[in-house]
Amino acid sequence: MLVPFRQVEQAAEAVSAVFRAGIIPSGMEFMEREAIAWSSDYLQIPLTLPEDIHAHLLIELDGQDLDQLYKEAEQVYGVLEHYDVGEILLADTAGQKEDLWRIRRNIGNSVRYNSVYKEEDTVVPRAELPTLLKGVKEIGARYGFKSVCYGHAGDGNLHVNIIRGELTDEQWNVGLRQPITEIFQLCVKLGGTISGEHGIGLVQKGYIGIALPEANLELMRGIKRVFDPAGILNPGKIF
Structure with missing residues (x-):
């Protein structure tokens, strides 16, 4: 229905x-x-x-x-x-x-057809979806960008598509870092995290510290050092 x-x-x-x-x-x-x-x-x-x-x-x-x-x-x-x-x-x-x-x-596909965009893959407990959605729109209003949102609501997953529109290169490449940080901080505050289904990868690498404390990241670095002491396996990607 x-x-x-x-x-x-x-x-x-x-x-x-x-x-x-x-x-x-x-x-x-x-x-x-x-x-x-x-x-x-x-x-x-x-x-x-x-x-x-x-x-x-x-x-x-x-x-x-x-x-x-x-x-x-x-x-x-x-x-x-x-x-x-x-x-x-x-x-x-x-x-x-x-x-x-x-x-x-x-x-x-239709968003891609209409505009250049950045997609942020957020997830929160289902009951917090209204707060997340409201927060995303408020952040967009403060920083002057438009977003088109959709997602697997039953899983608390919301795809936030930030539309390029009339944003300058500076706004698009640099200015969006702070509002995206605020969106991810809101997700974590609501009991969610910064990636619902697509993993972290290079795009969200810079934001991983929002979701995970330094102790967790250092544990992962340590595991990396055990198996790759010379840093030759996929060097420079995440750790």
């Missing part, structure tokens, strides 16, 4: 509410308005987006018993009644379902 919300933070709040109701969806994805709009346009899949809708949850239930599935869907509807939602779309056919998932899977 595709659930439209009039308030972005309510979409994030509804995620943990569904789980608290004892429902465990097989998929639960968050999509900000621009994310779903860009992707549906990119794929040329018609999707009506009323002006007052600002975010969507894509919720998938699975099982072998159709009656039981409909009961679970009714439970989800019962949770969502407490939020300011628009008309919920229930996929009646396999084709409709596939179109909804194609839109979700192609958000990254």
Whole structure:
């Protein structure tokens, strides 16, 4: 089912509410308005987006018993009644379902098609998603950048795509370091970490100290020295 919300933070709040109701969806994805709009346009899949809708949850239930599935869907509807939602779309056919998932899977491609961007892969406990989302937007407003957010909401994972837009080379290459640092600091403060599913790698190497204390990093350096005392194995990458 595709659930439209009039308030972005309510979409994030509804995620943990569904789980608290004892429902465990097989998929639960968050999509900000621009994310779903860009992707549906990119794929040329018609999707009506009323002006007052600002975010969507894509919720998938699975099982072998159709009656039981409909009961679970009714439970989800019962949770969502407490939020300011628009008309919920229930996929009646396999084709409709596939179109909804194609839109979700192609958000990254559609963002890439629309703009140069930096993607930060954040993760927090599900209940903290609204606070993270609000914080990301406040940081963007302070530093003058736009973000398009989406992600695996059921896992507390939020992909923050920072859009280049009109930012200068200096702002893009240097000026974003501080706001990205603040986003990661917020994740850790909320009980999360700086990488939900893509690992650290070279892009996030400079931020690893936000998530891990120096003692942990020194332990890893020590393990590196034991197995690679001459520093010849993948030199200079992480340690």
